[in-house]
Structures are given as structure tokens and as C-alpha cells.
Amino acid sequence: MSQASTEIVRISGHAGSVPGAGLNREFTVCKLVDTTTCIGCKACEVACLEWNGYTFTETTFDNSYQTMPETAWNYWNLIKFNEYENEDGNLMLLMRKDQCMHCADPGCLAACPADAAIVQYANGIVDFQEANCIGCGYCMTGCPFNIPKFSPTARKVFKCTLCNDRVSQGLEPACIKTCPTGCLHFGTKAEMKELAETRAKQLRDHSGYRNAGVYDPSGVGGTHVIYVLHDATNPEAYGGLPKNPQVPLMVRLWKHPLKWIGNFGMIFGVVGVFIHYLRFGPKIVKEDEQHGDAA
Amino acid sequence: MIHGKYLLPNGRVLRYSFHERMIHWTAAVSYVYLLLSGLAFWSPWMFWIAAVLGGATIARELHPWLGIVFSVAVVLMDGMWGKQMKETPADKGWWESIGHYIRNEDDKMPPADRFNPGQKLLFWGFFVNGLLLLLTGLILWLPQYIPWNLRILRLASIFLHPVFALFTIALFIVHVYMGTAMERGAFGSVIRGDVSRAWADHHHHSWFQQVLREEESSGKSSGD
Ligand code: HEM
Ligand code: SF4
Ligand code: SF4
Numbered sequence: 001m002s003q004a005s006t007e008i009v010r011i012s013g014h015a016g017s018v019p020g021a022g023l024n025r026e027f028t029v030c031k032l033v034d035t036t037t038c039i040g041c042k043a044c045e046v047a048c049l050e051w052n053g054y055t056f057t058e059t060t061f062d063n064s065y066q067t068m069p070e071t072a073w074n075y076w077n078l079i080k081f082n083e084y085e086n087e088d089g090n091l092m093l094l095m096r097k098d099q100c101m102h103c104a105d106p107g108c109l110a111a112c113p114a115d116a117a118i119v120q121y122a123n124g125i126v127d128f129q130e131a132n133c134i135g136c137g138y139c140m141t142g143c144p145f146n147i148p149k150f151s152p153t154a155r156k157v158f159k160c161t162l163c164n165d166r167v168s169q170g171l172e173p174a175c176i177k178t179c180p181t182g183c184l185h186f187g188t189k190a191e192m193k194e195l196a197e198t199r200a201k202q203l204r205d206h207s208g209y210r211n212a213g214v215y216d217p218s219g220v221g222g223t224h225v226i227y228v229l230h231d232a233t234n235p236e237a238y239g240g241l242p243k244n245p246q247v248p249l250m251v252r253l254w255k256h257p258l259k260w261i262g263n264f265g266m267i268f269g270v271v272g273v274f275i276h277y278l279r280f281g282p283k284i285v286k287e288d289e290q291h292g293d294a295a
Numbered sequence: 296m297i298h299g300k301y302l303l304p305n306g307r308v309l310r311y312s313f314h315e316r317m318i319h320w321t322a323a324v325s326y327v328y329l330l331l332s333g334l335a336f337w338s339p340w341m342f343w344i345a346a347v348l349g350g351a352t353i354a355r356e357l358h359p360w361l362g363i364v365f366s367v368a369v370v371l372m373d374g375m376w377g378k379q380m381k382e383t384p385a386d387k388g389w390w391e392s393i394g395h396y397i398r399n400e401d402d403k404m405p406p407a408d409r410f411n412p413g414q415k416l417l418f419w420g421f422f423v424n425g426l427l428l429l430l431t432g433l434i435l436w437l438p439q440y441i442p443w444n445l446r447i448l449r450l451a452s453i454f455l456h457p458v459f460a461l462f463t464i465a466l467f468i469v470h471v472y473m474g475t476a477m478e479r480g481a482f483g484s485v486i487r488g489d490v491s492r493a494w495a496d497h498h499h500h501s502w503f504q505q506v507l508r509e510e511e512s513s514g515k516s517s518g519d
Contacts, residue, residue: 013339013342014339015338015339015340015342070443111453113335113336113337113339113342114342114351115339115342134336134345134352135355135356136336136435137435137438137439138453140438140449141438141446141449141450141453146443149439150438150439152439155352155356250451250453250454251450251453253454254453254454254457258454258458259337259338262337262457262461263338265464265465266461266464266468269464269465269468269469272468273468273469273472273476273477276397276472276477277472277476277477280398280399281399282399282476282477282478282479283399283401283477283478283479284479285479285480285491285493285494285497285498286493287491287493
């Protein structure tokens with residue numbers, strides 16, 4: 001969590017308006033991950049721990065280069081490895097830097113019941129404010145990318161901040177700064193989109209990756225972390241990147257129709273019994289009704 | 296005047312024993328906490344309620360524990376009332392005359408047993424939804440232990456838990472209204488435990504006749 005001076009455009013569990021409503025900044029930030037030039041050195045994993053002050057934890061060896069099976073509450077940045085045989089029968093070692101995607105339409109924020117535990121800034125960063133988090137874990141269910149993770153000691157949920165604290169001071173994220181191959185880029189969404197498309201075209205035209213493309217899923221309104229993939233038709237091969245991520249239908253139904261039906265029902269019930277009382281009054285039993293024996 | 300186990304020396308009728316009242320209030324107090332904390336998480340408009348429950352973080356911690364208390368109370372209640380809550384053939388007639396009941400034309404109602412069919416519906420509604428709330432609540436309690444590939448369970452629970460809660464809320468609104476404002480004398484029955492003979496005869500005629508028969512034939516009863 002970090003407090004940034006950038007404008008807030010969306011607040012979880014919040015009744016009322018937001019301070020950044022109607023603000024239209026000139027640019028939104030974006031991180032570009034070019035999986036085709038990643039060498040799997042994990043420098044970004046280390047930089048993330050360094051900057052955020054987390055200690056190194058034990059790795060889990062599972063016959064792969066991967067540090068652990070999925071990101072953890074204190075390990076926000078994980079290179080996912082996959083030994084993948086492509087259609088030509090060639091073995092490819094796919095590597096993808098996994099972290100929060102900073103969705104334009106964040107499922108975590110939609111699901112969160114706590115006022116201001118999750119905020120979205122005008123620059124696109126989705127940030128958890130752990131001081132306001134109640135530890136319910138709804139965000140873990142709302143996120144289509146399996147990103148928010150529960151800390152059993154803090155009893156709150158953590159995830160990548162896109163280095164909001166650095167970005168708000170005009171610095172690039174720690175992972176970007178450390179990447180030795182230049183496979184990570186940071187800039188405005190428009191710039192990164194353009195750079196990504198250029199690279200994808202290059203891969204298609206000159207490197208024989210016919211299906212190379214950019215991953216910026218529209219199901220969540222686009223993301224502020226985008227990927228260049230050798231094969232954009234099969235994102236699942238890159239450590240389970242969902243093909244068409246969306247805020248889960250259950251979350252949508254629960255937060256919209258159900259909430260309104262429920263609120264209407266409860267108001268109807270309370271008003272209903274009140275009107276019944278006004279119309280029919282109480283049932284009062286006369287004490288001398290027929291009970292000789294009661295006297 | 297006869298008195299004994301149910302017919303009290305003060306001329307009133309024991310409707311709920313101390314044991315029954317304790318279980319009722321364990322369920323009721325835990326339910327009210329569950330309801331208020333649940334509503335706080337249900338809507339941003341009601342999030343402020345959490346402040347009076349110890350703060351939202353505490354309310355989030357306590358809600359599932361009170362859910363366990365509530366579930367135990369509901370199961371104990373089933374043990375003590377389950378048999379008397381069984382549907383009987385006579386219930387149909389009661390439901391057919393429900394309009395009279397609503398309009399307070401109680402003289403036109405068929406006689407009720409210890410629990411009238413409306414109370415039976417309340418009981419079973421709470422029992423079934425209570426167990427479903429427990430099931431979905433356990434999943435909401437510890438989502439970090441439900442692996443990603445089983446997240447359909449989390450998604451189903453996040454939607455269904457409030458659905459079941461809403462069913463109980465409908466029952467609860469009617470129950471509280473009837474127990475306090477509408478049916479005078481009912482609230483005392485679950486606080487002090489007794490009701491007047493006229494009340495017993497009026498609202499639960501069949502039960503009251505049974506009590507009278509039992510006390511009369513019981514050796515322990517004494518005339519004075
Ligand atoms: C029986 C055991 C129960 C368990 C284990 C349980 C557990 C949970 C958990 C873990 C949550 C997530 C947030 C929180 O911790 O407060 C929750 C939410 C909630 N619970 Fe329960 N609960 C139970 C019973 C009930 C009952 C009886 C009600 C009746 C009113 C209720 C109403 C709610 C509501 C309205 C929510 C918020 C749902 C939403 O945000 O849409 N719960 N419950
Ligand atoms: S656990 Fe997630 S959903 Fe719950 S309050 Fe914290 S940030 Fe919001
Ligand atoms: S990837 Fe998950 S945690 Fe990150 S913004 Fe999107 S929904 Fe929220």
C-alpha cells in the first residue's frame with residue numbers, strides 16, 4: 001500500500017462520490033512485458049522484494065525454474081515458466097512475468113465491501129489500502145487473474161502496487177528499472193500499446209511468429225500491464241494467462257441485480273409490516289374471555 | 296385451581312421453559328449480530344453499522360464465529376422443537392384461512408397446536424437456510440484455502456450466502472413484528488416464559504387443551 005497524490009477515480013465499498021470524478025488526465029501509465037525477450041533471470045522478482053521491503057522466502061521446487069507455484073502476499077512478481085511444444089514440434093521455454101494487471105475494470109475492486117480498501121487512480125493504477133482492508137478475501141474471488149493474496153499474519157490482502165509510490169514521484173517501477181534485457185518498458189498506455197504493436201508486427205514479419213500479438217484483454221476494459229506474446233491466440237500456454245478474462249458473472253450478479261432486489265425486498269418487508277400495523281393493529285387477547293379457571 | 300408443571304401457581308401457563316428460552320436467545324442474539332455485520336458488508340450504505348459492532352475488521356472476524364454459535368443453537372432448537380414443528384394434516388386448513396389471520400379475525404381460524412403452521416414455516420425456513428448459510432459461510436470464511444481451480448465454490452458462495460441470508464431476513468422481519476408489536480403477550484412468553492390462560496387458549500387452543508388434560512390426569516397436580 002502507498003498513499004499517492006494522484007487522483008482517485010474509483011473507490012471500493014464506497015457510498016457517494018469520488019475525489020477524481022470527471023478528472024481527465026492526459027495519460028494513463030502502462031507496463032509492457034515483452035515475453036519474447038525475457039530471459040527468465042528473475043531480476044524483477046528481486047527488485048520487487050527489495051523495493052517493497054519483503055524478506056526472501058524459501059522457494060518451492062517443482063521441476064521447473066519457477067520460484068513458486070503462484071504469487072504470494074509477500075511475493076508480488078513471479079516469472080512463470082512453461083516448457084511448451086509448439087505446433088511445429090519445437091520446444092519453447094515460455095516465460096511470463098506475472099503480477100497484478102491493473103485492470104481498467106478491476107474485479108477485485110468491484111467485489112470489495114470495505115470503504116476505500118481498494119482504489120483506482122486516474123493514471124490506471126489499482127492499489128490496495130491495507131489500513132482499510134478488513135481481510136474478507138472477496139477481492140481474491142473477484143480477480144480473474146488470481147492476484148490478491150491473503151497474509152495469515154496481517155490478516156489482510158496484498159498485491160503488486162505497480163510501484164505507485166515510485167510512479168507518483170515520477171520514477172519508473174522497480175522491476176522496469178532493473179530488467180537487463182529491456183524486455184520491460186514503462187510509459188503511457190498509448191506509447192506502450194504502440195511499441196507493443198510494432199514489436200508484434202516485427203515478430204510476425206521477420207521472426208516467423210505468425211500469431212504474435214499484444215495481450216490487452218478487453219473483457220476487463222484493457223489492462224495497465226500488457227504483454228507481447230509469440231502466440232497471442234494461446235495465452236493460456238504462458239503460465240495460465242486467461243484467454244478472455246472478465247469480472248466473474250457471479251460477482252456482477254451479486255453486486256448489481258441481487259443487491260437491488262435484496263434492498264428493495266428488505267424495505268418492502270419493513271414498510272409492509274408497518275402498514276399492516278396501521279391497518280389491522282395488534283392481536284389483543286381479552287383476559288376474561290371464557291376462562292373461569294383463570295380467575 | 297389446578298397447577299402443576301405447566302399451570303403455574305400465579306394462574307398463568309408456562310409456554311417456554313428456561314432451557315427453551317436460553318436456546319432461543321442464543322440463536323436470536325447471534326443472529327442479530329450476523330445480520331447487522333452481514334448488512335454492513337452487503338452495502339456501502341450500511342458499512343457504518345460495522346462501527347458499532349467493534350469496527351469492520353473485528354466484525355469480519357466475529358461474524359463467522361457467531362455463525363458457528365448460531366448454527367449450534369439452530370441444531371439444538373431442532374432437537375427440542377423439531378417434533379412439534381412437524382407438519383400435520385390440519386395445517387392445510389390453517390393456511391387456507393391465512394387471510395383471516397392477517398386481518399386479525401382469529402375467531403375464524405382453526406385451532407392451533409403448540410406451534411401454528413406459520414411458526415413451523417419460520418422454524419424450517421431458519422433451519423434449512425441456517426445450514427446453507429453455514430456451508431457457504433465456511434467457504435467465505437477461508438477463501439485462501441479454496442484453490443484457484445475450485446474457485447467456482449467461492450463464486451457460488453459469494454452469491455448464494457446473501458441469497459440465503461435474504462430468505463432468513465424475510466422471515467425475521469415478520470417474526471420480530473409478530474413477536475413484539477402484533478401478538479401482544481408473545482414477547483413475554485419468551486422472556487418470562489409464561490402466558491395468560493386466555494392467551495394460550497386464544498392462540499394455541501389445541502395445545503392449551505392438551506396441557507389442561509395432562510395436568511388434570513397427572514398425579515402431581517393439586518387442586519386448591
Ligand atoms: C452460519 C454460519 C455463518 C458463517 C460461517 C458465515 C460466514 C460469513 C463470512 C465469512 C462472510 C464474509 C464477510 C464476513 O466475514 O463478515 C459472510 C458475509 C455475510 N453474511 Fe454470513 N455467515 C454465517 C451466517 C450468516 C447468517 C445467519 C446471516 C443472516 C443474516 C449472514 C449474513 C451475511 C451477509 C448479509 C453477508 C454479506 C454478504 C455480502 O456482502 O453480500 N451470515 N458470512
Ligand atoms: S480482503 Fe480484499 S475485498 Fe476484503 S476488504 Fe480487503 S481488499 Fe477489500
Ligand atoms: S489483476 Fe486482479 S488484483 Fe489486479 S487490478 Fe485486476 S482484478 Fe484487481
